[in-house]
Amino acid sequence: MEVEKAIMGRRSIRDYETKPIPEEALAKILKAGAMAPSAMDAQPCRFIVIENRQKILEIAEKVKQKLGVLGMGARLAERAKIKPDVIFYGAPLLILIVAEKGDWSETDCNLAAQNMMLRAYDLGLGSCYIGFMKKTIRDDRETLRELGIKDNQELYCPLIFGYPKKWPEPKDRVENIQKRIK
């Protein structure tokens, strides 16, 4: 697929088939993440790959609980009445991009994340960045440890992947050139 087509067509997907992701597709997504640029070529990004739906649902429960504590749960609770998995949307794959703390680690992980989401789209897979998980779990060392994240690492990008039940239409963006200096 042409890069332009992937950039213009990718959307955040919020409803997934249960069908698992083939091993080759997973390998290609991970490789796309690894190929992203990184400051001083430090290559700090590491991937925690979670394909166990039970585990994904357990994490979703923690996220929901913590969002409730943060006062952000009311809208989700409302949505949960019609859609059971309001955090990970039934996705069969959750990839956490983690890295040791560093000046550029978060930027490096974000770049890896975008590569992975675009490559997923190229492979016919949907994706979504799950900021709710980052916000609620990033300081919960016990949960991070359970997930295999080391104490000197941070959780930067939680991403879900899977086959979409349907593809939303491409979405336009606001006009964002603020100034041109010629």
Ligand SMILES: Cc1cc2nc3c(=O)[nH]c(=O)nc-3n(C[C@H](O)[C@H](O)[C@H](O)COP(=O)(O)O)c2cc1C
């Ligand atoms: C940092 C970040 C955090 C996000 N967190 C969530 C989230 O927790 N749940 C969700 O459904 N979508 C989340 N999204 C997806 C955005 O809502 C989505 O990218 C935006 O609405 C634009 O839509 P599009 O990705 O389909 O173009 C997040 C996106 C980013 C970049």
